[in-house]
Amino acid sequence: xxxxxxxxxxxxxxxxxxxxxxxxxxxxxxxxxxxxxxxxxxxxxxxxxxxxxxxxxxxxxxxxxxxxxxxxxxxxxxxxxxxxxxxxxxxxxxxxxxxxxxxxxxxxxxxxxxxxxxxxxxxxxxxxxxxxxxxxxxxxxxxxxxxxxxxxxxxxxxxxxxxxxxxxxxxxxxxxxxxxxxxxxxxxxxxxxxxxxxxxxxx
Numbered sequence: 001x002x003x004x005x006x007x008x009x010x011x012x013x014x015x016x017x018x019x020x021x022x023x024x025x026x027x028x029x030x031x032x033x034x035x036x037x038x039x040x041x042x043x044x045x046x047x048x049x050x051x052x053x054x055x056x057x058x059x060x061x062x063x064x065x066x067x068x069x070x071x072x073x074x075x076x077x078x079x080x081x082x083x084x085x086x087x088x089x090x091x092x093x094x095x096x097x098x099x100x101x102x103x104x105x106x107x108x109x110x111x112x113x114x115x116x117x118x119x120x121x122x123x124x125x126x127x128x129x130x131x132x133x134x135x136x137x138x139x140x141x142x143x144x145x146x147x148x149x150x151x152x153x154x155x156x157x158x159x160x161x162x163x164x165x166x167x168x169x170x171x172x173x174x175x176x177x178x179x180x181x182x183x184x185x186x187x188x189x190x191x192x193x194x195x196x197x198x199x200x201x202x203x
Contacts, residue, residue, distance in 0.1 A: 011138045011147065015154075018131050019049035022124055029120045033112040036103055037164035037190035040096045041124065044160060044194060047088045054084055096195040103188040111187045113172035121165045128157040156197060163193040 026042035029035075103109050132154040139147035167190025174183030 011134050015131050015135060016049065016053055018127050019045060022127060023049050025120050026124070029116050033114055033117045034109055035111050035113070035117055035164075035168060035187050036096075036099055036109070037167045037187045037194065038117060038121065040100075040191040040194045041121070041157075041161060041164055043092045043095060044157065044198060045124075047092050048154065048157065050088055090199065093195045093198050096191050096198075100188045100191040100195070103191075104185055108184070111168075111171050111184065113168040113175070113187075117168050118165060121161050121168070124161045125158050128154045128161065132158070156200075160194040160197045163197070164190045166190065167193070 023042055023045040026038050026045055030038035030042050132151050135147050135151035135154065138144065139151055164187075167186040167188075170183040170186030174180045174186070
């Protein structure tokens with residue numbers, strides 16, 4: 001039992017640490033480059049951070065034995081954690097869609113598709129893949145719904161990061177080929193893609 005508690009808490013804590021690093025890095029690079037796609041991913045990662053923290057505490061609470069107030073234990077806390085994560089992910093879509101539409105139709109915002117933009121998104125894919133596998137393994141081992149929800153979210157983050165990388169590549173191409181200057185809107189479209197992925201996963 002102690003091994004189970006320790007393993008669940010360790011993988012949840014590692015997820016929190018990864019979310020902190022990714023969120024901070026994406027915010028810094030997103031602001032520096034002006035990329036809405038990266039900022040959208042930063043918002044996504046910030047919500048993942050909140051979800052990871054919720055999961056961490058949910059796992060701690062759910063591992064407590066039954067008591068006078070919770071005759072059947074604290075396991076249902078993990079179910080509530082999974083629901084909160086879904087609601088948080090849906091909330092971020094409103095901001096992403098609003099800002100993307102503003103950039104597509106009302107205001108042109110320059111985006112710098114620098115090497116750092118591609119590096120941070122590549123790092124994001126590597127980290128999300130690693131922690132998704134770790135969370136999924138422990139979730140299946142101990143039938144943890146909260147850890148399973150985190151694993152699903154982080155696995156889909158890989159696809160949203162790939163969409164952002166594609167958008168940045170299109171912007172870079174548009175910068176180099178005048179005839180394809182219209183590709184400067186690809187970053188905003190990528191941000192919309194991130195929003196759609198989040199909605200799909202949440203529903």
